[in-house]
Amino acid sequence: MSKRKLTRRQAWRVEKIQKERLSRAQSRTQSVEQLLEGEALGREQTGRIVAHYGANLDVEDEHGIVYHCLTRANLPRLVCGDKVIWQETGANLGVIISLVPRTSLLARPDYNKQMKPIAANIDQMLIVAAPRPALDEDLINRYLVAAELTSIQPLIVINKTDMLDAEEKLALEKQLAVYQQIGYQIIYTSTRQKNGLNDLIRRLTDKTSIFVGQSGVGKSSLIKTFIPDRGIRVGELSNVTGLGKHTTTVTVLYHLPGGGSIIDSPGVREFGLGHVSRAQITEGFVEFNPFIGQCKFKDCKHLREPDCAIKHAVETQRITRQRFDSYLRIVKNLT
Ligand SMILES: Nc1nc2c(ncn2[C@@H]2O[C@H](COP(=O)(O)OP(=O)(O)OP(=O)(O)O)[C@@H](O)[C@H]2O)c(=O)[nH]1
Ligand SMILES: [Mg+2]
Ligand SMILES: [Zn+2]
Numbered sequence: 001m002s003k004r005k006l007t008r009r010q011a012w013r014v015e016k017i018q019k020e021r022l023s024r025a026q027s028r029t030q031s032v033e034q035l036l037e038g039e040a041l042g043r044e045q046t047g048r049i050v051a052h053y054g055a056n057l058d059v060e061d062e063h064g065i066v067y068h069c070l071t072r073a074n075l076p077r078l079v080c081g082d083k084v085i086w087q088e089t090g091a092n093l094g095v096i097i098s099l100v101p102r103t104s105l106l107a108r109p110d111y112n113k114q115m116k117p118i119a120a121n122i123d124q125m126l127i128v129a130a131p132r133p134a135l136d137e138d139l140i141n142r143y144l145v146a147a148e149l150t151s152i153q154p155l156i157v158i159n160k161t162d163m164l165d166a167e168e169k170l171a172l173e174k175q176l177a178v179y180q181q182i183g184y185q186i187i188y189t190s191t192r193q194k195n196g197l198n199d200l201i202r203r204l205t206d207k208t209s210i211f212v213g214q215s216g217v218g219k220s221s222l223i224k225t226f227i228p229d230r231g232i233r234v235g236e237l238s239n240v241t242g243l244g245k246h247t248t249t250v251t252v253l254y255h256l257p258g259g260g261s262i263i264d265s266p267g268v269r270e271f272g273l274g275h276v277s278r279a280q281i282t283e284g285f286v287e288f289n290p291f292i293g294q295c296k297f298k299d300c301k302h303l304r305e306p307d308c309a310i311k312h313a314v315e316t317q318r319i320t321r322q323r324f325d326s327y328l329r330i331v332k333n334l335t
Pocket of ligand 2: 219220221247248264265266267
């Protein structure tokens, strides 16, 4: 078969799939509009999205009852944590008719570099890391920047401390001490030895927190220790890939028995910052703030320019080389 023929056939298939998609979307919209025109609609009420799978969203009403809902076509992409106005259309079924303005939105770029929202109305971001899969400081720093730029309070959680002997634990604490020096809190936990869990639950009460971090660091395991009866799936680390086998694939919001909610999100190998500028990343490195605007050149990139206030701060140890080098790697990878 010639190359051209194959390409044409591929093009035909792509077009066919797109047509099918469009018609599915149109019929979905039609059925939503038909539902809305019907007379059997319940009253308008507020609710919160507690899970979402493709076009279907689970909305929880004020009494904690969950309804599978479709959405009106004119709404933006809705995510876990969103507060919505919706109407009942049948037994445990409903239609979302509007979105209550969000107080915060966490998003990340997808494979097409389009920003994809992950969760909304979050107060706190728990950045979970572990000795295995190997701790990635650049990833932690990207999450910290995202937290700073979206005004979501970050908290670093180092899980699986049972995998470290005393000496290794000390070395890790020393490596991460810089984060505490610049004002971030770190909680060391082990779901196996039940360490640090009380400390962690205290930070979660009465807030909406999202657990983020690489796949296999133990986000779902931590959540499971707080909500034991909700059948949360926890992955075995595969020896081949090092990634979780029962990896979380949908974002779900759980309620804590003592008040507050937690959102479990799928692990990521990379967390890109998307369309943020170099200047925004610099701002997201909190300890750089006193030196921003002090460089000789207004457009200083803090690389080789003379009289660079940031580099001077590194030389005089007011900014650590550890964070500065990570900053340089992050801005270098900006698209
Ligand atoms: N040694 C040890 N293993 C743990 C600990 N916490 C979780 N694990 C194990 O780590 C593996 C991955 O745990 P998960 O909770 O599924 O990890 P996750 O972060 O939710 O992963 P994704 O859903 O893929 O993002 C499982 O085999 C857990 O049993 C811990 O404190 N110590
Ligand atoms: Mg998980
Ligand atoms: Zn500079």
